[in-house]
Amino acid sequence: xxALHLVNVTLEYPDGESTLKALDxxxxxxxxxxFCGLVGPSGSGKSSLLAVAATLVRPSSGIVSIDGTDxxxxxxxxxxxxxxxxxxxxxQQPNLLPSLTAVEQLIISxxxxxKPAAAARRRAAELLDVVGLGPSLNKRPHQLSGGQRQRxxxxxxxxxxxxxxxxxxxxxxxxxxxxxxxxQLLRRVTDxxxxxxxxxxxxxxxxxxxxxxxxxxxGRLSVPALTEAGIKG
Ligand code: ADP
Ligand code: MG
Numbered sequence: 001x002x003a004l005h006l007v008n009v010t011l012e013y014p015d016g017e018s019t020l021k022a023l024d025x026x027x028x029x030x031x032x033x034x035f036c037g038l039v040g041p042s043g044s045g046k047s048s049l050l051a052v053a054a055t056l057v058r059p060s061s062g063i064v065s066i067d068g069t070d071x072x073x074x075x076x077x078x079x080x081x082x083x084x085x086x087x088x089x090x091x092q093q094p095n096l097l098p099s100l101t102a103v104e105q106l107i108i109s110x111x112x113x114x115k116p117a118a119a120a121r122r123r124a125a126e127l128l129d130v131v132g133l134g135p136s137l138n139k140r141p142h143q144l145s146g147g148q149r150q151r152x153x154x155x156x157x158x159x160x161x162x163x164x165x166x167x168x169x170x171x172x173x174x175x176x177x178x179x180x181x182x183x184q185l186l187r188r189v190t191d192x193x194x195x196x197x198x199x200x201x202x203x204x205x206x207x208x209x210x211x212x213x214x215x216x217x218x219g220r221l222s223v224p225a226l227t228e229a230g231i232k233g
Contacts, residue, residue: 001068002029003163003196004053009062011048011219022048023059024219030196032163035187037207038200040216046200049216050166053198054089055079067163088157088195090167094149096141102128102152103137110159120159127155130192131185147178154185158193165195171203183209 011023022045030036038046051057052064055071064071066086071079096105106124107117128137131151141149150170157165167186171179183199183206190197199210207213214223 001031002065003032003067004028004030004198005063005065006049006053007063007065009049009052009059009064011045011052011057012060021219023052023221026062026219026221028053028198028214028221028223030164030198032196033190033194034212035190035197035199035210037210037213038198038216039202039204039207039213044216045219045221046216047168048219049221050089050168050198050200053164054087054166055083056089084160086160086163088160088162088165090150090153090157090165090170092169092172094141094153096149096152098141101138101140102133102144102155105152106156106159109156123159124155127158128152130158130189131155145178146174147181150174150178150182151185154182154189158189158195161193162195165190165193165197167197167199169200169202171201171206179203180206 006026006028009023009026010021012019012021026049038049040046052059055064055066066082069082071082074082100108103121103124106127107120110120125137128134131154133148133151133155136144136148144152170182174182186197186199187209189195212224214221
């Protein structure tokens with residue numbers, strides 16, 4: 001079963017007197033443990049696709065299923081809890097709170113309903129270890145490099161044990177070496193946590209680390225046949 005499944009998804013924005021189709025009949029399935037690269041020109045709809053997959057924006061038509069749940073009929077409250085339980089999102093800018101340490105960034109955004117704080121702290125420390133920041137648990141954002149801040153961002157997205165990990169241009173603000181390390185980390189995280197990962201990128205040189213590459217153009221997605229069949233690459 002795909003962890004993320006989009007069927008004939010369309011997203012329209014009002015555009016003066018007419019409408020703009022940011023997504024136009026998009027089909028995509030991503031299985032657990034599969035890492036999908038998403039490329040395409042600026043304005044082609046990549047971020048719109050992630051927003052819809054993240055259930056942050058409802059599509060104008062079509063179906064978004066997360067871990068087997070069709071989200072179409074869910075209330076906003078149900079969508080919010082599904083998102084907390086199943087979806088991790090990493091944006092280009094880490095958006096960390098300046099006064100908090102790395103471990104606190106993870107704890108504050110965690111959503112273990114009713115679980116003791118000690119468990120959250122333990123998991124946060126484990127995840128920071130996974131992303132290579134074990135020795136920097138207590139550093140604040142200004143004491144971390146850009147690459148390290150993006151690692152905190154990725155660890156934070158994993159706190160809720162997501163089935164789907166959505167990543168929008170994670171390397172846009174980083175140099176080449178740091179960028180490569182971040183994409184390698186996303187590969188490792190996808191394997192280790194069996195997330196269905198979609199990464200928007202314009203760094204085509206890192207695409208060999210993914211299992212499949214989908215291309216967006218004018219709101220339409222073209223996906224290689226193997227991905228459509230849900231076969232892990
Ligand atoms: P990409 O991430 O590939 O650059 P986007 O998904 O951001 O593309 O944008 C796709 C299209 O939708 C663009 O034409 C953009 O201007 C438009 N768009 C994106 N967000 C909005 C919005 N909130 N309101 C209106 N139009 C939008
Ligand atoms: Mg974008």
